[in-house]
Amino acid sequence: MIAARFRIELPPETWILEISEGVPDATFRLLAGVRADATAVELGEVTHDDPGAVGDAIEAHPSIVDYEQLAVEDGRGLATYETTDTGLYEFVAAASVPVEYPVLVENGWYEFDFVGGREAFDRFGAGLDELDRSAELLSLVHGDDGTGLLTDRQREVLNAGLREGYFETPRECTLAELAAALDVDKSTASRVLRRGQSTIVAWYLTTADRPSRGTDR
Known part of the structure; x- marks a missing residue:
């Protein structure tokens, strides 16, 4: 549930x-x-x-x-x-x-x-x-282990972003390049990325207690 x-x-x-x-x-x-x-x-x-x-x-x-x-x-x-x-x-x-x-x-x-x-x-x-x-997404108060929270499209776009280096620091591809790789327009890629990331962050921060790593990279 x-x-x-x-x-x-x-x-x-x-x-x-x-x-x-x-x-x-x-x-x-x-x-x-x-x-x-x-x-x-x-x-x-x-x-x-x-x-x-x-x-x-x-x-x-x-x-x-x-x-x-x-x-x-x-x-x-x-x-x-x-x-x-x-x-x-x-x-x-x-x-x-x-x-x-x-x-x-x-x-x-x-x-x-x-x-x-x-x-x-x-x-x-x-x-x-x-x-x-x-x-x-304002809050996600329960999500078990987090599986199944993303839509198929969100998962596809986030996986592509990971594969293409969009989440690296510094980034290895731009939003426009990621959109081109997915064969969608830039605004669609941005919208789906933002909502997928929001879902993951909300789940992470509002479900089980997470151990602190002590430092930020």
Whole structure:
């Protein structure tokens, strides 16, 4: 079983991106949601000095077709709403993984937890590799011995980097040369490398205690 937390840029032209960037000190939590054909019905919470005003901005957004404020008190607002923005559900459906609630949103980014087996993690990682938006692995709280954490593509690119001397100091090949060896564009090689390295580092630092080597090379 693998448990991880990810942070991903919100898709462009979505209501939550516009609202969260417009109120960067607000915290949004998607507590529950279900997709119904062309819309999604969700239960959401906002934490802010003026949650009522943030709720009004959400209700006024063109993609919100129905909105009901359930509670506003002590810097917190709770509401149910229906939206035509279904990008989150399309992404998780393509990756064949369930949404883990709550989904946290702040200033143009969303964070959520993944809990699943190796195959599901591999599918999810492959989906992230295809995104043209920034994505970060924040933590990997359990990963057994670390096997199976990388997608096939990440493993291929990292192995190529090791083989071509990309990780040597000084480097024996540039990113452009590594991309050419893999027959991919430079931005793709960079994205897959970064996410593969992030996965390995997060696993190493957050699983078992590691003996200190005492010095850095």
